[in-house]
Amino acid sequence: MKILVDENMPYARELFARLGEVKAVPGRPIPVAELDDADALMVRSVTKVNGQLLDGKGVRFVGTATAGTDHVDQDYLHQAGIAFSAAPGCNAIAVVEYVFSALLMLAERDGFELTDRTVGIVGVGNVGGRLQKRLEALGVRTLLCDPPRADNGEPGDFQPLDKLVEEADILTFHTPLYKDGPYKTWHLADEALISRLKPGAILINACRGAVVDNAALLKCLDAGQKLSTVLDVWEPEPDLNVALLDKVDIGTAHIAGYTLEGKARGTTQVFEAYSAFIGKPQQIALDSLLPAPEFGRITLHGPLDQPTLKRLVHLVYDVRRDDAPLRKVAGVAGEFDKLRKHYLERREWSSLFIQCDDAAAAKLLSALGFNAVHHSAR
């Protein structure tokens, strides 16, 4: 049995080798000849999976180690009788921590307290829902927009997008990319929406590039609109508009979800799904795969204020480490994907054990996702 895996999937080689012959290949472009004798294909978001790729091949299972599935033609897979599995939520924590890292950097630069701001979250699923919880733990007001969940009668104080545009100081997008249909998200942030944002607002896109109309955003920024922007995803990728990158406050190469934990969870989720598919079900404990983090343990004396939180967050992950390299290579063919392939190890906040002598600090840090305990003895 031959299993083709994207070479940018940590732990895939060793895990899938338990089930058959594994071949790791680039995802963009994928070497199509390798599909001729493949039984299963494990991809990431850069590989377009459709009839053009798979017609006439023997692939019986496709897994994507990603949350987004817009690169996969699921209707085609269904009618071709090819099983499919994704990795919902695998990297949601990573994206939330990316957003916090960016916001804490902008808050320090521009001198504001997050607790004085209202954050509008568009798309309240695995990412948006976790973001809401952590922001609320910090005491930040959130406004939520998720029409599919609202229409489904799910619990949550869901608001129309217009209300978020009017009231939010920070508007952050966490929807799938839907090119059409009742919940279309393609160019959800168009020129009309962007130009109505509050003066000095922050716009964040860490879902899919085309959810924000990139040409319209550049037009608004060129016209001098007072707007800070954080873009992890671009329209199009990998050939982003360098003029837009020059204007954004933080720009990264679609790596918001790239913690080691997030990528490893993606691999284990599709591995478990494929193992079950072939009748050899097994579970993988993430801890059994992950190495010790670079920073493992720290002691925090005294209370937790925003500057201290910023220092802790940036000890684990400072988004500027991914902004500068993109600016250096933007516009050079192949470099966007190279940055993603050779991504410096990044861990989640939970990898940092924090001993606090202040009980309230320990409680808040735990609620935010750090591994924090209260310990009064010095």
Ligand SMILES: NC(=O)c1ccc[n+]([C@@H]2O[C@H](COP(=O)([O-])OP(=O)(O)OC[C@H]3O[C@@H](n4cnc5c(N)ncnc54)[C@H](O)[C@@H]3O)[C@@H](O)[C@H]2O)c1
């Ligand atoms: N930058 C990255 O590295 C990265 C990482 C993970 C996910 N993503 C992207 O972010 C998206 C969201 O991730 P997730 O894990 O939270 O997915 P999810 O499916 O758990 O949540 C998406 C939410 O968006 C809502 N939604 C759908 N259409 C909407 C609309 N028109 N308006 C408002 N809300 C709408 C859904 O109801 C759902 O609650 C993914 O689909 C993926 O494309 C990017």
Ligand SMILES: O=C(O)[C@H](O)[C@H](O)COP(=O)(O)O
């Ligand atoms: O949808 C996702 O899960 C993310 O966008 C994912 O992290 C993108 O990374 P890629 O699959 O392109 O390596």
